[in-house]
């Protein structure tokens with residue numbers, strides 16, 4: 018991995034996230050500025066993350082949503098420089114004001130676990146099958162906190178109890194635990210060195226809904242009890258809206274919409290945010306259960322991104338200008354931003370097909386959209402949702 022820093026003038030609040038506390042002289046817990054990650058180089062270069070800004074305060078929960086391949090895990094791994102050597106990074110990742118990208122190796126080791134820790138995607142399968150789970154929780158304590166073996170074992174038992182498992186389960190091997198219990202063990206490991214930031218990459222994928230709800234409540238409880246920051250990654254906007262304070266929606270390596278989590282979920286400004294939100298029914302909202310689902314077409318290949326707004330081949334309300342004009346995040350109402358030409362500063366947004374939409378037609382999907390089909394989700398079509 019190659020880390021280089023940008024030479025651009027730092028933006029004092031690149032997240033554009035008004036409403037976050039910003040005590041004078043105190044840097045936020047995490048501030049990501051104009052982060053790019055490119056795998057490989059030359060003709061095979063894959064720009065997986067393309068200029069992302071994020072900000073997380075202590076005790077704050079930020080959700081990151083987006084379809085498969087939009088760069089969520091790449092972003093998570095970049096935060097602690099856990100990417101393969103083929104990945105080139107630019108920008109800044111400031112943890113308590115200190116740039117992770119320029120840290121010396123020794124400092125980086127200290128920051129991993131104690132500064133920030135990650136619950137990896139597919140964590141249930143990443144426990145070592147031949148070691149007892151208590152020993153696996155104790156390992157970072159021995160390595161990073163210089164605990165004695167007896168103190169590390171004791172602490173491992175306490176951590177298991179903290180995540181709702183009896184301390185005696187420390188003696189179990191991973192195969193003796195259920196999926197939900199293994200996920201709790203992974204969370205206990207992430208908590209071992211009292212990190213100030215936890216990054217949870219799809220922590221509940223593959224768990225049944227009851228266990229998923231338990232794990233989410235557990236994470237929420239731990240975050241509020243210990244005042245740590247949380248970044249939770251998921252493709253499921255409903256889960257994030259339920260758990261997080263703020264939401265960033267990624268598309269093709271960029272944040273295309275951000276704002277208070279509930280608002281983004283129930284009233285997205287960006288057509289992609291709308292489509293993603295329509296893909297997950299709202300609990301207790303019958304109309305959303307009958308909404309058309311699915312977004313026509315596939316996310317673009319990062320190695321061959323379309324010009325202009327990268328969402329334009331799938332966007333049901335695209336204008337001619339969208340094929341050629343790249344869209345930056347712009348103000349989209351109080352504490353909100355969206356990267357769409359149809360969004361204006363007072364928060365107006367595309368409700369259904371814009372009169373100027375070049376291919377607007379009855380079912381909202383552009384006829385030339387890759388994979389367009391009759392029951393395509395219609396971003397913004399709340400009326401259709403409630404009457405269909």
Ligand SMILES: Nc1ncnc2c1ncn2[C@@H]1O[C@H](COP(=O)(O)OP(=O)(O)OP(=O)(O)O)[C@@H](O)[C@H]1O
Nearest residue numbers: 056063065084085086087088089090091092101319
């Ligand atoms: N080690 C790698 N080398 C080259 N390309 C990679 C590598 N890892 C990921 N990519 C590419 O980078 C892009 C982003 O991948 P990433 O895993 O970050 O997506 P994601 O949003 O986490 O997807 P998912 O929801 O499926 O987990 C994808 O196009 C992927 O193929």
Ligand code: SF4
Nearest residue numbers: 326329332339357358
């Ligand atoms: S209207 Fe244009 S700018 Fe907005 S999301 Fe659709 S294609 Fe992108």
Ligand SMILES: [Mg+2]
Nearest residue numbers: 089090091138
């Ligand atoms: Mg991923």
